[in-house]
Amino acid sequence: MNEERDMQSYNNSNEQKNKEKKDKHLGGMLLSGVAGGLVVALFSGGIFLSVLDEDSQTAGTEQVTEETSQDVAQSSDEVIPTTNVVNDEANSLSEAISNVSDAVVGISNIQQVNLWEESSDAAGTGSGVVYKKEGDYAYVVTNNHVVEGAQEVEVVLTNGEHVQAQVLGTDALTDLAVLRISSEQITTVANLGTSENLTVGDTAIAIGNPLGTEFAGSVTRGIISGLDRAVDVDLNSDGMPDWTTEVIQTDAAINPGNSGGALINAKGEVIGINSMKIALEAVEGIGFAIPIDDAKPIIEQLETGEEVQRPFIGISAVDLETVPARHKQETLRLDESVENGIVIADVEVGSPAEVAGLQRYDVVTKINDQEIESMLALKSYLYRQTNIGDEVTVTFYRDGEEQTTTLTLSEQSGI
Structure with missing residues (x-):
């Protein structure tokens, strides 16, 4: 009798799989690819960033269906256990979500305070993550663009x-901000995990408040779609990138209001801070989060209430590729072999650059062994590969002659 029940369960399972196979085949025929210019939107702040064109690929399911069919055929003589693995996984994820969901809060950006009423309307809403509770205070990390301009x-x-909430500190380059609130009603603190060991295909769960507090605590599930994605950020709206942010790509739905919320793994650990998505009607499932390992050191600095300090040289410059050919020859006296670098436009008085003897019209091509092709490349190298107090070697051209000098990076804000 037990064997008959097992075989009946197996037959029912096969029938269900065949039905799912047909459904998947039909779904595969409805999928289509898109291609076009992409725009990244930082929600809540209305900032739009440029991203290079990419060709999307049509996700077909027919091959998967055929492989599934073959697997069933090969195992037709075996007795398959009837344990529901899907439900076990769902239960595990539900527990992970419940452990962190109360630590994901809403953020209201109030820019106009009504003097005659107790409350004021929020100019924008976003999300945040309670990551620390200490004494009378709890600390919340969110996006800079969520609280930017708030009174x-x-x-x-x-x-x-x-x-x-008190805004302790903000950083536009990394799009992070830290807030402090009373800990009186805080019952849950999120566990900050690591983004170092992530792999494409890992489970990713986004928690936040899409479209405001009406949908507070919304949860969307997907996977890690890509790692180390580079997104150019135009902070001053001049059409030129000021910074390149390295982000995690996920297909977990991230909508307006999700900014600053948590991206967690299957263990319920925060692996990223949701920040932006592709804002194009034809594109679905391309969202980005700041890796938590990149965020942690910035969070620690912002928590102290001080501005984030980065290595400082003390120059303003333009990219060599933007200089007309005539000036490259007549003013800079460069050989045609020098194609990339930055041209110093001004040197700040008393700065490391002035102490090292750098001058206007010097063309910087290398810092240490790193080639410098643009101001963006200079910032990226200095902020990611060097520290305040480091001594670096600068390679530059003056009147067409290659020279080198050394300078010590200071802690003053700037470049």
């Missing part, structure tokens, strides 16, 4: 309570 900031807890 007041409120944190909306999962119980609906609005708590006044």
